[in-house]
Amino acid sequence: MVHALREAHRVLKPNGILVDLRPALVHRRVGIERAGRFRQLGRMYESLDDDRKANRSVALVLRAGLFNVEWRTQFDCRRVMDSLSDFRTFVDEFAALGTDVPPHDWLIQRVQRALETRGSAKKIVVRGPLMMNVLRKRDVGA
Amino acid sequence: LGIEIDPEQNEVRALKRVTNWRRERVAEIGCGDGRLTLRLARLGAFVHAIDPDAKLIRTARTKLPKRFAKRIRYHVGEAEHLDFANESFDLAVFAWAL
Numbered sequence: 001m002v003h004a005l006r007e008a009h010r011v012l013k014p015n016g017i018l019v020d021l022r023p024a025l026v027h028r029r030v031g032i033e034r035a036g037r038f039r040q041l042g043r044m045y046e047s048l049d050d051d052r053k054a055n056r057s058v059a060l061v062l063r064a065g066l067f068n069v070e071w072r073t074q075f076d077c078r079r080v081m082d083s084l085s086d087f088r089t090f091v092d093e094f095a096a097l098g099t100d101v102p103p104h105d106w107l108i109q110r111v112q113r114a115l116e117t118r119g120s121a122k123k124i125v126v127r128g129p130l131m132m133n134v135l136r137k138r139d140v141g142a
Numbered sequence: 143l144g145i146e147i148d149p150e151q152n153e154v155r156a157l158k159r160v161t162n163w164r165r166e167r168v169a170e171i172g173c174g175d176g177r178l179t180l181r182l183a184r185l186g187a188f189v190h191a192i193d194p195d196a197k198l199i200r201t202a203r204t205k206l207p208k209r210f211a212k213r214i215r216y217h218v219g220e221a222e223h224l225d226f227a228n229e230s231f232d233l234a235v236f237a238w239a240l
Contacts, residue, residue: 001240004171004221008234011169011226019160019235021153021178054240075156080146090145130148132156 001057009066012137018067020058020133024074025051028128030087030107032114033080038125041110046094047101058133067135074131081124084112090126147177154181163187166232171221172239176202176214182235183210190226192219 008018025048031040061067081087091104111124157163164186173179173191175198182189193199196218203216219225221239 004236004240007222007224008169008171008236010228011224011231012234013229013232016229016231017161017233019157019233020240021156021236022238022240057240073156073159075152076150077148077152078150080149082144086144130153130156132160134160 001054002060005057005061006066009061009137014137014139016137017070018133018135018137020054020135021130022054023051023077024129024131025055026128028126030111030124030126032111033123033125034120038127039114041114042107044091044094044104044107044126045102058135062135065138068138070134070136072131072133074129077128077130079126079128081126084108084115084124087111087124087126151181153178154185157181157185161233163233167230169224169226169231169234171224171234171236173202173216173237174198174239176205176216178235178237179214179216180205180207180210183213187213187233189214190217190231191215192217192221192224194218194220 012018027046028044029040030042030044031038062069088108091108095101115122163182166187168182168187168189170179170182170189170191173193176191179189179191191214199216199218206214
């Protein structure tokens with residue numbers, strides 16, 4: 001990750017901007033949305049190791065003087081799915097990212113039960129904030 | 143995957159606060175299937191979008207609307223070895239990629 005940040009520094013013009021946009025370091029909340037209302041069913045326990053590594057890499061290039069922090073922000077982001085199979089695929093993708101990710105069968109079952117209850121159209125919604133670091137390139141020679 | 147990410151476009155609102163993207167030359171690193179690339183092009187940027195996964199780049203090229211054909215170039219490549227000259231971009235975006 002540090003190599004990628006250094007490479008971005010190389011291709012940026014003087015005073016160029018690096019935007020680091022990614023999910024924030026929190027476990028995602030899963031629920032059902034019906035008529036615009038979100039009902040939480042559980043939290044995912046995905047591995048956050050890569051996110052921690054990314055934070056450390058950003059800290060390293062800042063310490064190395066390659067960039068200055070212009071500003072940081074965090075905002076809500078929803079991932080909306082229509083079917084249980086979409087959600088299952090979503091969960092499987094997280095499981096594929098690390099060996100220490102616990103199974104989420106319990107959460108899939110909860111979502112399935114919630115979908116099976118009677119009522120108006122429902123969507124499966126995964127909520128988790130995104131964070132954005134905006135860094136300004138520093139001229140290393142300056 | 144039938145998943146809609148960020149239907150409220152909060153991401154775009156945050157990106158608009160960064161700069162005026164119009165005519166800016168952008169390297170998007172880790173573009174995946176080009177979801178964010180299209181959003182950057184809609185903001186007016188010229189985007190070179192890079193991802194190591196050739197299959198995802200093929201998908202992105204297939205989904206590229208004609209109106210953005212001159213504003214987006216997709217490349218298979220590694221973030222650690224970008225095939226571009228020094229100091230050639232106004233912005234670099236790591237899109238869920240770091």
